[in-house]
Amino acid sequence: MDIITTTIGVKAGGVELNPHMAAIATDPIAQLISKLNAFALIMCIIEAYILVLKKIRLKPKSELGYRIGYSTVILTMCGITMFYTVVVISNLCQLRYMNIL
Numbered sequence: 001m002d003i004i005t006t007t008i009g010v011k012a013g014g015v016e017l018n019p020h021m022a023a024i025a026t027d028p029i030a031q032l033i034s035k036l037n038a039f040a041l042i043m044c045i046i047e048a049y050i051l052v053l054k055k056i057r058l059k060p061k062s063e064l065g066y067r068i069g070y071s072t073v074i075l076t077m078c079g080i081t082m083f084y085t086v087v088v089i090s091n092l093c094q095l096r097y098m099n100i101l
Contacts, residue, residue, distance in 0.1 A: 002084055003031045005091035014094050042080070046073055 007028045010016055016025035024030035053069040095101045 001088050002091065003028050003035070005088060005095060006031065008100065009091055009094050009098070012095070012098055012100055014098060042076075046076065049073065 006016065006021075006025055010025040016022040021031065021034065024034060049069065050073065053066055056069070057063070057066045092101065
């Protein structure tokens with residue numbers, strides 16, 4: 001949804017506010033590749049973090065650190081989801097302001 005709304009908005013005269021994405025804002029395939037790469041990197045980091053947590057759990061008296069670690073993973077995923085929700089809402093508001101929707 002983010003890719004679609006961004007592409008429509010920029011092609012209609014809107015502005016991409018993220019300077020790293022501004023160069024590829026009109027190309028949905030490039031946006032998709034960029035976002036999938038970023039998502040894959042985040043997933044790899046989280047997976048490595050979970051593997052470290054599993055090793056910590058093998059040690060006695062480490063239950064609190066294990067729970068805090070998993071809470072961090074869950075909060076990170078919630079934060080990413082919330083961020084993209086705000087981005088999509090912002091894009092939709094921009095399209096509405098431009099009388100496209």
